[in-house]
Amino acid sequence: MRGTLSDRTGAALLMAPLLLFLILAYAWPFLGVVKWSFTLPTPGLGQYGALATDPLVQSVFVRTLRIALIVTLVSVTAAYAITVVWVRGSPAQRVLAEFCILVPFWISVLTRAFGWVALLSNRGLINTWLQSVGFISEPLTLVRNEFGVIVGMTHFLIPFAVFPLASAMRSLDERVLLAARGLGSSRMRTFWTVFVPMTRSGIIGSAIIVFVFSLGFFVTPAILGGGRSVMIAELIYLRIFQSPDWGLGAAISVVLVLFVGALMALLFRYVKPKQLV
Amino acid sequence: MQQPGRAAEIKANGIGKSFGSFRALDNLTLDIGRGEFLTLLGPSGSGKTTFLMILAGFVQPSEGRLFSDGVDITQRPAEQRAAGMVFQGYALFPHMSVEQNIAFPLKVRKKTATEIRQRVGEMVERVGLKGHEKKLPAQLSGGQQQRVALARALVFEPGVLLLDEPFSALDKSLRGQMQAEMKRLHQETGTTFVFVTHDQSEALALSSRVAIFNHGKLLQVGAPDEVYDRPANRFVAEFLGEINMLPVKGVKPADNGAIGLCEDRAVNMRCKAETVKGDALLAIRPEHMSIAREAAVGENGIAATAIASTYLGAATRLDLTTRQGSKVTVSVPNEVAAAALSKGNSVWLTWPAEKGFLLPDGGQ
Numbered sequence: 001m002r003g004t005l006s007d008r009t010g011a012a013l014l015m016a017p018l019l020l021f022l023i024l025a026y027a028w029p030f031l032g033v034v035k036w037s038f039t040l041p042t043p044g045l046g047q048y049g050a051l052a053t054d055p056l057v058q059s060v061f062v063r064t065l066r067i068a069l070i071v072t073l074v075s076v077t078a079a080y081a082i083t084v085v086w087v088r089g090s091p092a093q094r095v096l097a098e099f100c101i102l103v104p105f106w107i108s109v110l111t112r113a114f115g116w117v118a119l120l121s122n123r124g125l126i127n128t129w130l131q132s133v134g135f136i137s138e139p140l141t142l143v144r145n146e147f148g149v150i151v152g153m154t155h156f157l158i159p160f161a162v163f164p165l166a167s168a169m170r171s172l173d174e175r176v177l178l179a180a181r182g183l184g185s186s187r188m189r190t191f192w193t194v195f196v197p198m199t200r201s202g203i204i205g206s207a208i209i210v211f212v213f214s215l216g217f218f219v220t221p222a223i224l225g226g227g228r229s230v231m232i233a234e235l236i237y238l239r240i241f242q243s244p245d246w247g248l249g250a251a252i253s254v255v256l257v258l259f260v261g262a263l264m265a266l267l268f269r270y271v272k273p274k275q276l277v
Numbered sequence: 278m279q280q281p282g283r284a285a286e287i288k289a290n291g292i293g294k295s296f297g298s299f300r301a302l303d304n305l306t307l308d309i310g311r312g313e314f315l316t317l318l319g320p321s322g323s324g325k326t327t328f329l330m331i332l333a334g335f336v337q338p339s340e341g342r343l344f345s346d347g348v349d350i351t352q353r354p355a356e357q358r359a360a361g362m363v364f365q366g367y368a369l370f371p372h373m374s375v376e377q378n379i380a381f382p383l384k385v386r387k388k389t390a391t392e393i394r395q396r397v398g399e400m401v402e403r404v405g406l407k408g409h410e411k412k413l414p415a416q417l418s419g420g421q422q423q424r425v426a427l428a429r430a431l432v433f434e435p436g437v438l439l440l441d442e443p444f445s446a447l448d449k450s451l452r453g454q455m456q457a458e459m460k461r462l463h464q465e466t467g468t469t470f471v472f473v474t475h476d477q478s479e480a481l482a483l484s485s486r487v488a489i490f491n492h493g494k495l496l497q498v499g500a501p502d503e504v505y506d507r508p509a510n511r512f513v514a515e516f517l518g519e520i521n522m523l524p525v526k527g528v529k530p531a532d533n534g535a536i537g538l539c540e541d542r543a544v545n546m547r548c549k550a551e552t553v554k555g556d557a558l559l560a561i562r563p564e565h566m567s568i569a570r571e572a573a574v575g576e577n578g579i580a581a582t583a584i585a586s587t588y589l590g591a592a593t594r595l596d597l598t599t600r601q602g603s604k605v606t607v608s609v610p611n612e613v614a615a616a617a618l619s620k621g622n623s624v625w626l627t628w629p630a631e632k633g634f635l636l637p638d639g640g641q
Binding site: 178181182183184186189193194197198200 | 334355365370371386439
């Protein structure tokens with residue numbers, strides 16, 4: 001340990017407001033949610049029993065997992081390609097990649113979701129163009145379904161997937177790649193057998209971040225799914241604000257938080273926190 | 278294991294490299310013989326590593342051509358040159374075991390599993406890593422990692438092995454051990470070795486020839502004793518080891534060498550005086566000078582006063598000042614140094630004519 005006792009006390013004091021805020025704004029209210037899940041409408045484990053048997057809840061869980069997995073796969077793959085350009089490209093390519101990574105952060109998630117509706121809807125840009133060129137006669141259903149949700153979520157999450165990957169790629173020893181080429185390995189082979197395995201921690205970190213984000217996504221699936229492809233966060237919203245069935249909504253929340261907590265524990269087992277930024 | 282005929286012969290013809298306005302390498306012409314152990318020696322930024330990278334194909338020269346066995350390979354990418362390379366810091370694949378690291382170049386070359394197993398086994402044995410095959414690089418000591426790097430670079434029997442300061446991370450005793458081992462590997466494989474270092478004793482101990490670089494220029498290339506005993510200029514003389522410089526006046530050719538005046542005494546030199554005339558510097562290595570009571574007529578010698586001594590164990594280093602104020606260092610047996618210091622400190626320094634050589638005065 002390098003820091004002295006007073007150093008560490010100082011650090012703790014600086015962290016305290018954040019910690020206090022998290023306790024007051026998240027942990028404490030969440031305890032209330034946990035309580036509802038066991039007490040509403042009647043005390044007991046009834047809501048968890050319903051969770052285990054309700055076919056609607058189960059289908060939403062399965063859909064959420066499926067969408068999250070696909071989004072994770074696509075986002076991490078796309079982010080990997082972007083990050084390679086960002087970290088290892090020519091100066092001009094780096095600037096362009098950086099622009100593409102940072103700009104999405106300045107645009108609200110709502111704006112972006114509606115942007116995709118404008119692009120993907122039956123009378124949207126893509127369908128009208130494809131029809132005018134003559135590729136299709138009937139519009140393709142690109143939105144208000146899982147496809148639309150996956151497109152919107154992937155678009156939103158790619159920048160988040162970039163940072164752990166960039167961190168892993170930056171810490172990689174250039175000479176190892178030179179060594180591989182010097183030993184006769186083509187660029188392609190070096191990429192797959194040396195570069196990718198050496199950025200493994202970045203891939204794991206990036207995948208878990210995207211997956212956890214996807215599980216709790218609300219706005220994008222609500223708009224691009226159009227009520228037909230409901231994900232878990234939207235289901236909680238519906239149970240609390242529309243049904244209203246607070247007990248069930250609370251129970252789903254608790255299960256989601258436990259699941260995400262387990263994933264985060266897994267993340268920190270494989271990746272050190274400083275590798276994520 | 279390897280036919281000496283498979284070792285590569287390399288010709289560099291007018292190679293130059295600029296990074297922006299920085300001239301890293303200038304008009305380098307050098308022949309590297311089949312199976313020789315050539316060391317590229319120089320301070321950092323002298324161009325020696327740039328030349329190695331050009332040989333490996335990682336850096337494209339700005340001008341000049343490179344030939345391997347008579348074939349122009351200037352444009353050939355690194356992966357097709359088949360040069361083995363050992364990097365500073367070893368550059369092992371951290372996610373692969375010792376065995377997998379060594380097998381990598383064979384797998385790339387699509388050798389059969391049986392052949393790979395057999396050759397990796399041989400190589401592991403040869404570099405003394407038996408029992409460590411399944412370990413990851415992070416689980417090995419520095420010396421062991423070094424052996425993996427050597428094994429990996431030699432397993433596919435390359436025509437040339439390039440080594441970039443491979444021992445810089447090792448402690449002194451391990452360094453000596455690895456140097457001996459590398460010499461053995463060079464003899465066993467018969468491959469051409471090109472070795473980069475900034476350590477002159479390493480260069481002299483290992484190589485069949487040494488090429489000395491400074492400021493992007495190749496200053497001299499020759500056998501270790503040749504460059505040490507007859508350096509082409511002051512930089513080479515000083516870089517290869519400690520050396521005394523004494524001003525000489527009126528240098529002119531004489532029978533089998535040159536003569537001149539040093540500290541008002543006539544001195545003989547065996548080297549040619551054509552390039553150096555008039556005033557020059559006479560360079561003599563500390564171990565080539567001895568302490569005497571007086572210098573005989575016709576013998577090279579100057580009077581000096583001993584001022585300090587440093588005990589080095591096997592010998593003593595004696596610092597002296599000449600009458601005209603030049604500083605001289607000699608390496609002498611311990612009892613000679615003690616006697617020199619006790620005798621009122623005034624002594625004669627003598628040296629054989631063939632051990633002194635002339636360098637242009639004030640020049641590099």
